[in-house]
Amino acid sequence: MGQPDELLWDSEPRTVIKHRIYRRYLDCWMGKICQSFQHATIVDAFAGPGVYKDGLDGSPVVIAKAFLEHLHSERFNNLSVLCVEKRKDRRDHLESLLKGISRPTKLRLDVLEAGEALARHAQLDAIAHQYHPQTPTLWILDPFNWGGVPFELVRACLRRPRDEVLITWFADEIYRFCEDPSKEAALDRHFGHGAWREARKVRGEGPRKEALLKAYRQGIESLPGNTFTESFSVASKNAHARYSLMFATHDMRGMACFNQAKWRTDPHRGQSANEWTYERPTLFDPEPDLSRLRRGFESFAGHARTFESLVNLAQRLGFTEPQVRTTLNEMAEDGLAIRESPVKSKTPWPAASLIRFYVPTPEEDTDKVP
Numbered sequence: 001m002g003q004p005d006e007l008l009w010d011s012e013p014r015t016v017i018k019h020r021i022y023r024r025y026l027d028c029w030m031g032k033i034c035q036s037f038q039h040a041t042i043v044d045a046f047a048g049p050g051v052y053k054d055g056l057d058g059s060p061v062v063i064a065k066a067f068l069e070h071l072h073s074e075r076f077n078n079l080s081v082l083c084v085e086k087r088k089d090r091r092d093h094l095e096s097l098l099k100g101i102s103r104p105t106k107l108r109l110d111v112l113e114a115g116e117a118l119a120r121h122a123q124l125d126a127i128a129h130q131y132h133p134q135t136p137t138l139w140i141l142d143p144f145n146w147g148g149v150p151f152e153l154v155r156a157c158l159r160r161p162r163d164e165v166l167i168t169w170f171a172d173e174i175y176r177f178c179e180d181p182s183k184e185a186a187l188d189r190h191f192g193h194g195a196w197r198e199a200r201k202v203r204g205e206g207p208r209k210e211a212l213l214k215a216y217r218q219g220i221e222s223l224p225g226n227t228f229t230e231s232f233s234v235a236s237k238n239a240h241a242r243y244s245l246m247f248a249t250h251d252m253r254g255m256a257c258f259n260q261a262k263w264r265t266d267p268h269r270g271q272s273a274n275e276w277t278y279e280r281p282t283l284f285d286p287e288p289d290l291s292r293l294r295r296g297f298e299s300f301a302g303h304a305r306t307f308e309s310l311v312n313l314a315q316r317l318g319f320t321e322p323q324v325r326t327t328l329n330e331m332a333e334d335g336l337a338i339r340e341s342p343v344k345s346k347t348p349w350p351a352a353s354l355i356r357f358y359v360p361t362p363e364e365d366t367d368k369v370p
């Protein structure tokens with residue numbers, strides 16, 4: 001889709017998928033953050049007009065509803081949502097729409113004018129952290145094109161230890177432009193380094209897009225202060241990513257929320273959705289593919305690991321804690337994992353358990369004559 005000129009534009013199937021991920025992530029993030037901190041902030045830095053022409057809620061409304069409809073909303077503390085929009089007509093539209101949402105004073109929804117990315121970021125950062133320098137802040141960066149998010153902006157958004165970002169990452173456009181010499185300088189600004197050029201050696205659309213995304217994630221992960229990333233891809237007519245939602249955090253609890261959102265959206269692989277087949281009914285519910293997690297655990301054969309370290313590894317690989325338990329159950333059934341301590345426990349894998357892993361014994365050769 002080109003950049004629409006009108007005030008409102010129609011949603012597309014991928015918009016619904018993007019908002020599903022937002023909502024699922026927010027349900028988890030708010031559940032943790034809004035009960036633990038007196039103040040939290042969400043900066044919807046490319047907010048839009050608040051609704052699509054066909055009636056779908058825009059992201060500021062998705063955020064407001066996540067707060068108001070949350071199971072634990074009553075127990076929530078203060079959340080300030082800063083909705084930043086460049087165009088005046090869209091700001092006005094959003095403002096009047098948000099006025100119609102009845103809400104408690106602890107939920108603030110402000111519509112703000114945009115400015116030059118980095119200068120504006122400094123002002124927004126000051127507002128977001130006005131009560132405390134470590135107020136947890138989620139930055140949502142959802143522009144119309146990749147030029148809207150220079151790497152310096154992402155770096156600035158991740159400067160504080162409790163800040164996280166959700167970025168719309170334009171796989172299609174970046175793939176298309178990566179061989180164009182006139183775009184190299186702009187791509188350097190976007191990636192924050194020149195190492196993305198290595199991805200041009202990779203052949204095939206899907207693998208090259210993956211290599212470009214990996215280069216982008218590596219740039220973010222090299223930022224100071226233990227930065228972790230994950231992504232969820234949205235594909236279109238062909239099976240390759242059209243764009244990805246890129247998540248970055250300094251905290252494994254944030255990663256746990258994003259991984260949960262990914263698996264709810266793609267119950268089979270937790271990695272991607274196709275905008276044309278998403279939620280189309282299938283005959284059987286897909287089984288989650290946990291083979292990568294199992295291979296990770298199998299590499300511990302001959303050693304013991306704490307449950308906590310296994311969960312940590314799983315989250316870095318994009319899996320969830322319940323999936324750690326499922327994988328351990330399956331490995332225990334195959335005689336490849338056993339709880340070493342505690343000896344007695346009501347549940348098979350309590351949080352403080354130590355698990356020992358074993359090498360599979362070779363299949364017995366039944367044909368052999370004794």
Ligand SMILES: C[S@@+](CC[C@H](N)C(=O)[O-])C[C@H]1O[C@@H](n2cnc3c(N)ncnc32)[C@H](O)[C@@H]1O
Pocket residue numbers: 045046047048049050057058059060084085086087090114115142143144148
């Ligand atoms: C993809 S749309 C946002 C959609 C919205 N986040 C949603 O999910 O409903 C991008 C919006 O960013 C606005 N925009 C463009 N450049 C901007 C900038 N530098 N700062 C803030 N908003 C900008 C556009 O006018 C447009 O409304």
